[in-house]
Amino acid sequence: xxxxxxxxxxxxxxxxxxxxxxxxxxxxxxxxxxxxxxxxxxxxxxxxxxxxxxxxxxxxxxxxxxxxxxxxxxxxxxxxxxxxxxxxxxxxxxxxxxxxxxxxxxxxxxxxxxxxxxxxxxxxxxxxxxxxxxxxxxxxxxxxxxxxxxxxxxxxxxxxxxxxxxxxxxxxxxxxxxxxxxxxxxxxxxxxxxxxxxxxxxxxxxxxxxxxxxxxxxxxxxxxxxxxxxxxxxxxxxxxxxxxxxxxxxxxxxxxxxxxxxxxxxxxxxxxxxxxxxxxxxxxxxxxxxxxxxxxxxxxxxxxxxxxxxxxxxxxxxxxxxxxxxxxxxxxxxxxxxxxxxxxxxxxxxxxxxxxxxxxxxxxxxxxxxxxxxxxxxxxxxxxxxxxxxxxxx
Amino acid sequence: xxxxxxxxxxxxxxxxxxxxxxxxxxxxxxxxxxxxxxxxxxxxxxxxxxxxxxxxxxxxxxxxxxxxxxxxxxxxxxxxxxxxxxxxxxxxxxxxxxxxxxxxxxxxxxxxxxxxxxxxxxxxxxxxxxxxxxxxxxxxxxxxxxxxxxxxxxxxxxxxxxxxxxxxxxxxxxxxxxxxxxxxxxxxxxxxxxxxxxxxxxxxxxxxxxxxxxxxxxxxxxxxxxxxxxxxxxxxxxxxxxxxxxxxxxxxxxxxxxxxxxxxxxxxxxxxxxxxxxxxxxxxxxxxxxxxxxxxxxxxxxxxxxxxxxxxxxxxxxxxxxxxxxxxxxxxxxxxxxxxxxxxxxxxxxxxxxxxxxxxxxxxxxxxxxxxxxxxxxx
Ligand SMILES: Cc1cc2nc3c(=O)[nH]c(=O)nc-3n(C[C@H](O)[C@H](O)[C@H](O)COP(=O)(O)OP(=O)(O)OC[C@H]3O[C@@H](n4cnc5c(N)ncnc54)[C@H](O)[C@@H]3O)c2cc1C
Numbered sequence: 001x002x003x004x005x006x007x008x009x010x011x012x013x014x015x016x017x018x019x020x021x022x023x024x025x026x027x028x029x030x031x032x033x034x035x036x037x038x039x040x041x042x043x044x045x046x047x048x049x050x051x052x053x054x055x056x057x058x059x060x061x062x063x064x065x066x067x068x069x070x071x072x073x074x075x076x077x078x079x080x081x082x083x084x085x086x087x088x089x090x091x092x093x094x095x096x097x098x099x100x101x102x103x104x105x106x107x108x109x110x111x112x113x114x115x116x117x118x119x120x121x122x123x124x125x126x127x128x129x130x131x132x133x134x135x136x137x138x139x140x141x142x143x144x145x146x147x148x149x150x151x152x153x154x155x156x157x158x159x160x161x162x163x164x165x166x167x168x169x170x171x172x173x174x175x176x177x178x179x180x181x182x183x184x185x186x187x188x189x190x191x192x193x194x195x196x197x198x199x200x201x202x203x204x205x206x207x208x209x210x211x212x213x214x215x216x217x218x219x220x221x222x223x224x225x226x227x228x229x230x231x232x233x234x235x236x237x238x239x240x241x242x243x244x245x246x247x248x249x250x251x252x253x254x255x256x257x258x259x260x261x262x263x264x265x266x267x268x269x270x271x272x273x274x275x276x277x278x279x280x281x282x283x284x285x286x287x288x289x290x291x292x293x294x295x296x297x298x299x300x301x302x303x304x305x306x307x308x309x310x311x312x313x314x315x316x317x318x319x320x321x322x323x324x325x326x327x328x329x330x331x332x333x334x335x336x337x338x339x340x341x342x343x344x345x346x347x348x349x350x351x352x353x354x355x356x357x358x359x360x361x362x363x364x365x366x367x368x369x370x371x372x373x374x375x376x377x378x379x380x381x382x383x384x385x386x387x388x389x390x391x392x393x394x
Numbered sequence: 395x396x397x398x399x400x401x402x403x404x405x406x407x408x409x410x411x412x413x414x415x416x417x418x419x420x421x422x423x424x425x426x427x428x429x430x431x432x433x434x435x436x437x438x439x440x441x442x443x444x445x446x447x448x449x450x451x452x453x454x455x456x457x458x459x460x461x462x463x464x465x466x467x468x469x470x471x472x473x474x475x476x477x478x479x480x481x482x483x484x485x486x487x488x489x490x491x492x493x494x495x496x497x498x499x500x501x502x503x504x505x506x507x508x509x510x511x512x513x514x515x516x517x518x519x520x521x522x523x524x525x526x527x528x529x530x531x532x533x534x535x536x537x538x539x540x541x542x543x544x545x546x547x548x549x550x551x552x553x554x555x556x557x558x559x560x561x562x563x564x565x566x567x568x569x570x571x572x573x574x575x576x577x578x579x580x581x582x583x584x585x586x587x588x589x590x591x592x593x594x595x596x597x598x599x600x601x602x603x604x605x606x607x608x609x610x611x612x613x614x615x616x617x618x619x620x621x622x623x624x625x626x627x628x629x630x631x632x633x634x635x636x637x638x639x640x641x642x643x644x645x646x647x648x649x650x651x652x653x654x655x656x657x658x659x660x661x662x663x664x665x666x667x668x669x670x671x672x673x674x675x676x677x678x679x680x681x682x683x684x685x686x687x688x689x690x691x692x693x694x695x696x697x698x699x700x701x702x703x704x705x706x707x708x709x710x711x712x713x714x715x716x717x718x719x720x721x722x723x724x725x726x727x728x729x730x731x732x733x734x735x736x737x738x739x740x741x742x743x744x745x746x747x748x749x750x751x752x753x754x755x756x757x758x759x760x761x762x763x764x765x766x767x768x769x770x771x772x773x
Binding site: 083084087271273274276277280281287288290291292294295296298299300302303305306307309310312313315323326327378380381382384385386388389390391392393394 | 396397398655658659666667669670671672674675676678679680682683686687688690691693694708709711712713715716719760763764765767768771772773
C-alpha cells in the first residue's frame with residue numbers, strides 16, 4: 001500500500017513536525033474532546049448531517065488531505081502514507097485526543113477487501129466514495145440459520161444474464177436502516193458449500209430491499225433484519241471471482257476482527273484506576289482489580305502496536321487478528337464490568353438525566369456483543385487452535 | 395520504533411536460540427548440574443562460552459570491552475535462556491551487575507568488567523533483606539570507617555550469592571529502612587573478611603546464599619555512584635533486572651507452551667489425539683494469546699528502557715506482572731495437560747514449573763508490580 005519509500009529518521013522527524021503543525025491548524029478543539037454520544041461519531045453517507053460546524057470542518061480538512069484513510073493510495077482518496085508515517089500520524093492524533101474524522105464499515109472492512117480483491121475501476125469508484133464519506137456501508141453476512149457456521153448461508157442469487165436476482169434474509173445487519181449500500185454474501189451455486197458463495201455489492205435503495213430494526217438489551221436498535229425480495233444486482237457489482245466470495249469474506253473478517261479488537265485498548269480510558277481514583281482509595285480490593293486490569297490493558301496496548309508492526313512487516317501470522325479479537329473483546333467486557341462496579345447504584349440508573357439516559361449501563365450491555373459480533377470468542381479460539389497452533393481435528 | 399525485532403536483533407535471537415538449544419539444553423546443563431548436586435547450580439564452562447559468544451559482555455560499553463547493546467538485546471538472549479532453562483549467572487552478572495557497574499568509576503570498572511566480559515567473573519546481587527521483594531526496605535548499614543565503609547547486616551537469598559566473586563550490595567548510609575534516600579551501592583569482593591555466606595538450593599535447582607556482613611571493611615573505591623544517592627543506581631539495576639526476568643519468563647512460558655502443544659499432538663486417548671478435544675483447544679488458544687501479549691509488553695518495556703523514556707518504569711512493571719501471569723498459566727496448564735507424566739521428573743514440564751516459580755519472585759512478583767502500576771498511574 002505504501003507509496004513513499006522508507007526514509008531515514010530525519011525525514012520522519014520532519015514529518016512528525018509537519019503533522020503537528022497541520023493538526024494544530026486543522027483539528028478544532030471540540031474535536032479533541034472525548035466522544036460522548038453516538039452522533040459525535042461521524043459515519044458519513046448520503047443522509048449524514050453534521051452535528052456541529054467543528055465536526056464538518058475537521059472532516060473536510062481530513063478528506064482534502066487524504067487523512068480519513070491515510071495509508072490508502074492517493075488515487076483512491078488516501079494520503080499514500082507508508083507504515084512509519086501512518087504510525088506517526090496515529091500517535092500525533094492520539095497525543096491531542098483527536099477524534100477519528102470519519103468512522104465506517106467502508107474504512108474498516110470493505111476498503112481493505114477492495115484494495116486486495118477489487119478491480120481498478122472498483123477501487124477508484126468505491127474506495128473514493130468511502131474515503132470522502134459519501135457512501136455508508138453495511139455488512140450482510142449473518143442469516144437466521146448461519147451465524148458461527150456462516151458458510152451455511154442460503155440467500156440466493158439467480159443468474160439472469162447481465163444481473164443476479166437476489167432473494168433471502170440477513171440478520172443482525174448493523175445500521176442496515178442507515179446504510180446506503182451493502183456488501184453481501186450470496187449463494188450463487190447450491191452444490192458447493194465453500195465455492196458457491198459470491199461477494200456482491202448493491203444499493204440498499206434497490207427495489208426489493210427492506211429492513212426491520214431489532215431492539216437490543218441496551219434498549220437501542222442499531223441493527224436489523226434485512227430482507228431481499230427479487231433484488232436486481234448488475235454483474236459488475238461482484239468483488240473477486242464468481243463463487244469465490246468466501247475468500248473475500250474471510251479476508252474482510254480479518255480486518256473486522258482487528259477493528260473490533262480495538263475496543264480492548266480502552267480509548268481515552270488508558271487506566272481505569274486513574275479514572276476512578278476515589279473509588280480505588282475507598283476500596284482496596286477494587287483497587288487491586290483495577291491494578292490487575294490496568295496491567296492487562298497496558299500489555300494489550302503493546303500487543304496492538306506490535307500486531308500492526310508485525311502485519312506491516314509481513315511477520316504476523318495471517319490468523320493473528322483472531323487472537324487480537326478474542327483478547328481485546330474479553331478485555332473490554334471486563335473493563336465495563338469494573339466501570340459498573342465502580343459506579344455502584346449510580347451505574348444502575350437507566351433513564352434519568354443524571355445518568356445521561358443510562359449511558360453507563362447501556363454501554364456495559366453493548367460490550368457483551370463484542371465477543372459475539374464478527375465471530376464469537378469460542379470461534380476465535382477454534383481458529384487459533386486450528387490455524388495458528390495446528391492442533392489436530394477430531 | 396516498530397515493536398518488532400530489527401535485522402540485527404533477529405540475527406542475535408537466532409544465534410542465541412541455536413546456542414541455548416545446543417550447549418545450553420536442559421539435558422546438558424540443568425539436569426546435568428542438578429543431578430550431580432553442583433554447588434554453584436550452573437557450569438563455569440558454559441559461562442566462559444557466554445563470554446566467547448559475546449553474551450556476557452553485551453551490555454558493557456565498547457570502551458569497557460563489551461558490545462554496548464541494550465535491554466532489547468539482553469531480553470532476546472534471556473528469552474532463549476528461559477526457553478531452555480539454561481542455568482547461568484547471566485541475569486545477575488551480565489544484566490543487573492553490569493548495569494550497576496556502568497555507574498562505577500574507572501578503577502571499579504577495570505577491576506570487574508574484563509572478567510565478566512570473558513565469562514569468568516560472577517556477580518551476586520544483594521538488595522533484598524526479607525523473603526519478599528521490598529527494595530527500599532534496607533536496614534543494612536554502611537558506616538564511615540577510615541577512607542572507606544564498614545558494612546553490617548544480612549541479605550537474603552542473594553542471586554548467585556554462592557558462586558559470586560563479588561556482590562553488588564545496597565546498604566544504608568543514612569535515613570531509615572523504607573527511605574529511598576540514604577542508600578549507597580557497593581561492589582564487595584566475596585573474600586572480604588567478615589562476610590559469611592550460607593548457600594541454599596532453591597526449588598529450581600539454582601543456588602542462592604544468605605549473606606551475613608559482620609563489620610565488613612570496604613574502601614572508598616568500592617562505592618558505585620554517589621554516597622546516599624544510591625537509589626538512582628538501584629532503580630537502573632531493578633529496571634534491567636525486572637525486564638530481564640520478564641524476558642526469561644516469556645521464554646519459560648513459551649517453552650512450556652511449545653512442549654505442551656507437542657504433547658497434545660502426540661498423545662491419544664479415546665481413539666483420538668487429545669489436542670482434538672475442544673476443551674483443551676480453547677485453553678491452549680487462550681494460553682497462546684496470553685504469551686503473545688506478554689511478549690509484546692516485555693519488548694515494549696525493553697525498548698522504553700533503551701530510549702530512556704519517562705514511562706519505562708511503568709511499562710517494566712506491566713511487563714514483569716504480565717509475563718509472570720502468562721508464564722504461570724503456561725506451566726500450570728502444561729502440567730495439567732500432560733496428565734500423570736506431567737508429575738514425573740522424567741518429563742521436562744515440571745522443570746518449567748519450578749523455574750517459573752523462582753523467577754516470579756525475582757525483583758517483585760505480579761502483585762508487587764500491579765501495585766507499582768497503580769502507584770505510578772496515581773491511585
Ligand atoms: C451487536 C452485533 C452486531 C452485529 N453486526 C452484524 C453485521 O453487521 N452483519 C452481520 O452479518 N452480522 C452481524 N452480527 C452477527 C454476528 O456475526 C453473529 O451473531 C455471530 O457470528 C454469531 O452467530 P449467532 O448469533 O448465530 O450465534 P451461534 O452461532 O448460534 O452461537 C451461539 C453460541 O454457540 C457457540 N458456538 C457456535 N459454534 C461453535 C463451535 N463450533 N464451537 C464452540 N462454540 C460454538 C458460540 O460461540 C455462541 O456462544 C452482529 C452481532 C451482534 C451481536
